[in-house]
Amino acid sequence: MARRDIGRRSWLGGAAxxxxxxxxxxxxxxxxxxxxxxxxxxxxxxxxxPGRVVRVEKADxxxxxxxxxxxxxxxxxxxxxxxxxxGKANLGEAFGxxxxxxxxxxxxxxxxxxxxxxxxxxxxxxxLAIVKGLIEAGVPASNIMxxxxxxxxxxGTRVVDKxxxxxxxxxxxxxxxxxxxxxxxxxxxxxxSKETKxxxxxxxATCVINVSxxxxxxxxxxxxxxxxxxxxxxxxxxxxxxxxxSPQIAQLYAQDIVKSRVRLHITDAFKVMYDEGPLxxxxxxxxxxxxxxxxxDPVAQDVVGWxxxxxxxxxxxxxxxxxxxxxxxxxxxxxxxxxxxxxxxxIRFREVKI
Numbered sequence: 384m385a386r387r388d389i390g391r392r393s394w395l396g397g398a399a400x401x402x403x404x405x406x407x408x409x410x411x412x413x414x415x416x417x418x419x420x421x422x423x424x425x426x427x428x429x430x431x432x433p434g435r436v437v438r439v440e441k442a443d444x445x446x447x448x449x450x451x452x453x454x455x456x457x458x459x460x461x462x463x464x465x466x467x468x469x470g471k472a473n474l475g476e477a478f479g480x481x482x483x484x485x486x487x488x489x490x491x492x493x494x495x496x497x498x499x500x501x502x503x504x505x506x507x508x509x510x511l512a513i514v515k516g517l518i519e520a521g522v523p524a525s526n527i528m529x530x531x532x533x534x535x536x537x538x539g540t541r542v543v544d545k546x547x548x549x550x551x552x553x554x555x556x557x558x559x560x561x562x563x564x565x566x567x568x569x570x571x572x573x574x575x576s577k578e579t580k581x582x583x584x585x586x587x588a589t590c591v592i593n594v595s596x597x598x599x600x601x602x603x604x605x606x607x608x609x610x611x612x613x614x615x616x617x618x619x620x621x622x623x624x625x626x627x628x629s630p631q632i633a634q635l636y637a638q639d640i641v642k643s644r645v646r647l648h649i650t651d652a653f654k655v656m657y658d659e660g661p662l663x664x665x666x667x668x669x670x671x672x673x674x675x676x677x678x679x680d681p682v683a684q685d686v687v688g689w690x691x692x693x694x695x696x697x698x699x700x701x702x703x704x705x706x707x708x709x710x711x712x713x714x715x716x717x718x719x720x721x722x723x724x725x726x727x728x729x730i731r732f733r734e735v736k737i
Contacts, residue, residue, distance in 0.1 A: 419569060421589045421643040423483060429590075429646045430469065430480040434724035436678040436687050438734045439464040444653055444673040450502040451541070452653045454552075457508035460675040461516065461649070463737050468677045474512075475519025481646045481679075482590050484521035489588035489644075490514070490529045493596050493611050496656070496663040497539020503663035504539040505594050505651045509675065511552055513592060513649060524556030530584035532615055534561050560584050564618050574638065575631045577622045581640055585616040591645045593681075597652050597688040599660035599668070599696075603628035604709035606661050607688040608648045608681040609636045609717060616641075629713035636681065637720045648684050650676035657695035670695065682723025683730045685714045690727070 423429055444456040465477035482488055490510060497504025510529060517527055531537040534547060537559060543549055549559055567580035585591065593612055600606035602624050610628070613635035614620035623631040635641070652674040659668045678684040689711055693703060704710045718725025 419586050420639045423589065424485040427483040429482070430679065432468065432679045434680055434683050434729055435468065435731045436676060436680065436683050436733070437464050437467040438652075438674050438676045438687075438732070439467065440672075440674045440734065440736045442673060442736075445671060449671070450654075452506050452508045454508045454511070457506065457653075457675075458512040458515075459737065461509060461512040463735065464649075464675050464677040465516065467733060467735055468679075473519075474516040475521070478516040478520035481592075482517060482520050482522055484523070486522060486526065486590040487588045488517055488522055488527050488590045488592060489584055490527065490592045490594060491585075491611060491615055492529065492531060492537075492540045492542065492594045492651075493615065494531050494536035494539035496596075496598070496661055497541070498535045498662075503596070503598065503654060503656055503660075503669055504536075504541075505596060506653060507541040507550055507552075509649070509651050509653075510540065510542055510594060511550075513594065514553060514557060517592075518554060524554045525558070527556075528558045528560060528584060528588065530560045530562065530582075532561060533563055537561055562616075562618075564620065567618050569640075572638065572640075575623065575634045577619070579617045579619055579622070579635075581616050581638075582618060585644070586640065588644060593645055593648045595648060595650050595684075596656075597650060597672075597691055598656040599658050599692055599704075600709070600711075601660065602709070603632065603713065604704040604707070604711040605685070605689045605692055605714070608650065608678075608684045609633070609713070609722075612636060612641060612645055612681075627709055627712070629711065630716040632713040633717035633720055633722065636717060636722055642722070645681070646679065648676075648678050648681055650678075650684060650688065652676060652688075655691060655695065657692050657699065658701055680723040682714060682717045682725050683732075684723075685711075685717075686725060686727055686730060687732055689714060 471477040492505035494504040562582040595611040655672040656669040
């Protein structure tokens, strides 16, 4: 069944849209299992900073409704967190450390907890600031895609309106898509004894920017950086939830198709959910946190996020995730698989207030 495209023009609508007739050979390699391994544009090496995580905090970031960030706050915090991560004060130069003007960039937010009247989703204000940073780095708007699993998830981010039209504040040419867990063109690969495919919005990008959150999860204990990619970009995520999704999340993320694409993790922590996640069914279990994180290390970022959830659980009289039988052991496995730094003593965590 053909993928449902939404927003402005289809990003993946055919060879003409992206030059896909040459994309598969010039920008990717077959890895022997039918999966596509992305290659950065010739002569470009994306910045990688294992073990480094930056958090920027700013007071009074939320709009009067207390739910969404003010645009000026989201932009200022992104500029600062990227400057602290890269040493480049100019946002375009900072993003230029991770993307090339010839990249096909996919942005993966998390909108599952923004459905209906819930509000715990990646915020459009942060996504908009990221998009503008990418454009300042030289990436054409037509080479930028924002994708999610389902229409309701993308609506939850407010990147699109109730009719699935792209928000008016976004630059012309930005594209959006939903894959509904079924639009994939790659050959099947076996991961954790299950057959799966990564969706086309993911595989036809050369660079993926992961815009995750910090949330409790009823199955795997913690959902953050890695799970937003693994379970948000395959055709059968429910097949990978057994045993608290450990070690499946780590094993999925360890695929070359993922490691070769995901270059930057930006975490929306304007609000944090410490229990009864991942859906926003109990507003009493989330708190304003007024923060944005950035890292190239998915494991280190998840270690930091997990620790925050545990801290908030303790402060609110809740058991540890281990005692709740939901310890996110997949994060340790990911470290053992070489996906990032798990040892908190080796993580270079910098916190900045502006």
